[in-house]
Amino acid sequence: MTAQNYLITGGTLPDGTTADVLVEDGLLAAVGPDLATPVGTEVLDAAGRVVLPGLVDLHTHLRQPGREDAETVETGTRAAALGGFTSVHAMANSTPVADSAGVVEQVWQLGREAGWCDVHPVGAVTVGLGGERLAELGAMAESRAAVRVFSDDGMCVADPVMMRRALEYVKAFDGVIAQHAQEPGLTDGAQMNEGALSSMLGLAGWPAVAEEAIIARDVLLAQHVGSRLHVCHVSTAGSVELIRWAKQRGIDVTAEATPHHLLLTEELVRTYNPVYKVNPPLRREADVMALREGLADGTIDTIGTDHAPHTAETKECEWTVAAMGMTGLETALPVVQLALVDTGLMDWAGISRILSSTPARIARLADQGRISPDGVFEIGAPANLTVYDPTVTRTVDPERHATKSRNSPYRGMELPGQVTDVFNHGHPVVRDRALATPRQQHQQNHQTGTTQQ
Structure with missing residues (x-):
C-alpha cells in the first residue's frame, strides 16, 4: 500500500508563491512554507513545478x-x-x-x-x-x-x-x-x-x-x-x-x-x-x-x-x-x-x-462541498491536486496516449509542459509522469449519492 499522507514541497502555487502542501487522510491539512514532515508522510519534491487545484x-x-x-x-x-x-x-x-x-x-x-x-x-x-x-x-x-x-x-x-x-x-x-x-x-x-x-x-x-x-x-x-x-x-x-x-x-x-x-x-x-x-x-x-x-x-x-x-x-x-x-x-x-x-x-x-x-x-x-468556490487550497477540503512541470518540452505521440483513439491533431508537434503527479481525494493516481493506481473503493464513500470533486 502507498502512504496515505503526502507532503508536496517547494511547489509554486497559482498565486506565484512557493509553499509546501500537506495531504492527510485525503484532505488538505496545511499549506505554507517549510512545513514539518509528520511521521509516516511521503515527500514529493515539486521544486520548479506548479501545484494547481x-x-x-x-x-x-x-x-x-x-x-x-x-x-x-x-x-x-x-x-x-x-x-x-x-x-x-x-x-x-x-x-x-x-x-x-x-x-x-x-x-x-x-x-x-x-x-x-x-x-x-x-x-x-x-x-x-x-x-x-x-x-x-x-x-x-x-x-x-x-x-x-x-x-x-x-x-x-x-x-x-x-x-x-x-x-x-x-x-x-x-x-x-x-x-x-x-x-x-x-x-x-x-x-x-x-x-x-x-x-x-x-x-x-x-x-x-x-x-x-x-x-x-x-x-x-x-x-x-x-x-x-x-x-x-x-x-x-x-x-x-x-x-x-x-x-x-x-x-x-x-x-x-x-x-x-x-x-x-x-x-x-x-x-x-x-x-x-x-x-x-x-x-x-x-x-x-x-x-x-x-x-x-x-x-x-x-x-x-x-x-x-x-x-x-x-x-x-x-x-x-x-x-x-x-x-x-x-x-x-x-x-x-x-x-x-x-x-x-x-x-x-x-x-x-x-x-x-x-x-x-x-x-x-x-x-x-467538492471544491472551494474560489479554487484556492482550502484547509479541510478534498485534496484534488495537479502538479505540473511547465519547463519541459515534449513531442506529441498519440500512440503513447492512454485514450483508446489516436485522432490527436497535435501528432508530431512540440508542446511545453507535462503533468507529473495528480492526487484524487488525496490518492496519487499519477506519480512521476505515469499512471499509478486508481482510488481504492473504500475511499469512495458515497453515502449521500453524490461524488466529491
Missing part, C-alpha cells in the same frame, strides 16, 4: 455505453488523469443516449469503479437527442449521479420553444443547459469554416453566423426565463462579442472554448487530413486571437476539452465522410500553456480559474 472538464466524450470501440470510461478517465483532470463531465451522446436516470447512473457507477477521476454524467436535454421531447431532467437530477448539466451536444436544441422549456425546467434544481450552438439549417452538409479557403478547397462552408445566431437567441431566452445558459465550444470572434454583450447586461450565461480552437486554424484543412475535421470547425486566425482575449478578460469562463475519440475506421478516411472530433484530454494543459501562459495573456492563477474553480462552480460542484 485538480482540473475540471465540463465537456468530455467517454463514448460508453455503446461506443466502447472508440473509448470507455476506464480508458477515458486514465487519459483524464494523465492530463491533470480530477473531474470530468461525460457528454450524453452515447448509445443509448444518457436521457434517463438509468443511463446516467450507469456512467456514474462506471466512473466510480474505474477510480481514476470523478465522472459526472451530463444528461441529454431531449429524448434521444431528437429535439422533440424533453428528457427525464428531474429524474436525472434526483438520481445518484445528481446531474446538474444537461446538453444535446453533437446536436443543437434548435426549437426555441423546446429550449425555453428546458431552461425553465432546470431552474427547479439549479441546473444549467449547455448548448451546442449550431443552427442546423445553415450547416447542412457543412465541412469546414465558410470563407475563401472553403471555396478554394471545394468543401461546403460552415458559416460563423450558424453559431452566433443560436447564441443570440439563447442568451435572450435565458434572460427572459431567468435561467442559466452555458455555451459549449465557442469558436468565432462574433460569438465572443455576443457573450460579452450578454454579460454586460447581467444575463446568466457562461461559455467555454476548446484547446484546439485556441491554437489551430482552418489553414490546416489544406492538407485534407481528417484529423483536423471537428465540430465546430477550425476557424480563422482572428477567431483564435479573439478566443484567447475572451478567456483573458473573463468573457469566456472556462476551457472544455471536447475530447472526442473515434476509431481509425471512422476517422482515417475521405474528409467528407470522416467523423468530426479530436482527442484532447492529455494535451489540454500544454496547449493552454502555449496559447495563454507563454504568450503572457494569463498567469497560473488565471489558469486555475478557467480550468478548475470556474467549471466546478458552473457544474455546482462547489455547492456540494
Whole structure:
C-alpha cells in the first residue's frame, strides 16, 4: 500500500508563491512554507513545478455505453488523469443516449469503479437527442449521479420553444443547459469554416453566423426565463462579442472554448487530413486571437476539452465522410500553456480559474462541498491536486496516449509542459509522469449519492 499522507514541497502555487502542501487522510491539512514532515508522510519534491487545484472538464466524450470501440470510461478517465483532470463531465451522446436516470447512473457507477477521476454524467436535454421531447431532467437530477448539466451536444436544441422549456425546467434544481450552438439549417452538409479557403478547397462552408445566431437567441431566452445558459465550444470572434454583450447586461450565461480552437486554424484543412475535421470547425486566425482575449478578460469562463475519440475506421478516411472530433484530454494543459501562459495573456492563477474553480462552480460542484468556490487550497477540503512541470518540452505521440483513439491533431508537434503527479481525494493516481493506481473503493464513500470533486 502507498502512504496515505503526502507532503508536496517547494511547489509554486497559482498565486506565484512557493509553499509546501500537506495531504492527510485525503484532505488538505496545511499549506505554507517549510512545513514539518509528520511521521509516516511521503515527500514529493515539486521544486520548479506548479501545484494547481485538480482540473475540471465540463465537456468530455467517454463514448460508453455503446461506443466502447472508440473509448470507455476506464480508458477515458486514465487519459483524464494523465492530463491533470480530477473531474470530468461525460457528454450524453452515447448509445443509448444518457436521457434517463438509468443511463446516467450507469456512467456514474462506471466512473466510480474505474477510480481514476470523478465522472459526472451530463444528461441529454431531449429524448434521444431528437429535439422533440424533453428528457427525464428531474429524474436525472434526483438520481445518484445528481446531474446538474444537461446538453444535446453533437446536436443543437434548435426549437426555441423546446429550449425555453428546458431552461425553465432546470431552474427547479439549479441546473444549467449547455448548448451546442449550431443552427442546423445553415450547416447542412457543412465541412469546414465558410470563407475563401472553403471555396478554394471545394468543401461546403460552415458559416460563423450558424453559431452566433443560436447564441443570440439563447442568451435572450435565458434572460427572459431567468435561467442559466452555458455555451459549449465557442469558436468565432462574433460569438465572443455576443457573450460579452450578454454579460454586460447581467444575463446568466457562461461559455467555454476548446484547446484546439485556441491554437489551430482552418489553414490546416489544406492538407485534407481528417484529423483536423471537428465540430465546430477550425476557424480563422482572428477567431483564435479573439478566443484567447475572451478567456483573458473573463468573457469566456472556462476551457472544455471536447475530447472526442473515434476509431481509425471512422476517422482515417475521405474528409467528407470522416467523423468530426479530436482527442484532447492529455494535451489540454500544454496547449493552454502555449496559447495563454507563454504568450503572457494569463498567469497560473488565471489558469486555475478557467480550468478548475470556474467549471466546478458552473457544474455546482462547489455547492456540494467538492471544491472551494474560489479554487484556492482550502484547509479541510478534498485534496484534488495537479502538479505540473511547465519547463519541459515534449513531442506529441498519440500512440503513447492512454485514450483508446489516436485522432490527436497535435501528432508530431512540440508542446511545453507535462503533468507529473495528480492526487484524487488525496490518492496519487499519477506519480512521476505515469499512471499509478486508481482510488481504492473504500475511499469512495458515497453515502449521500453524490461524488466529491
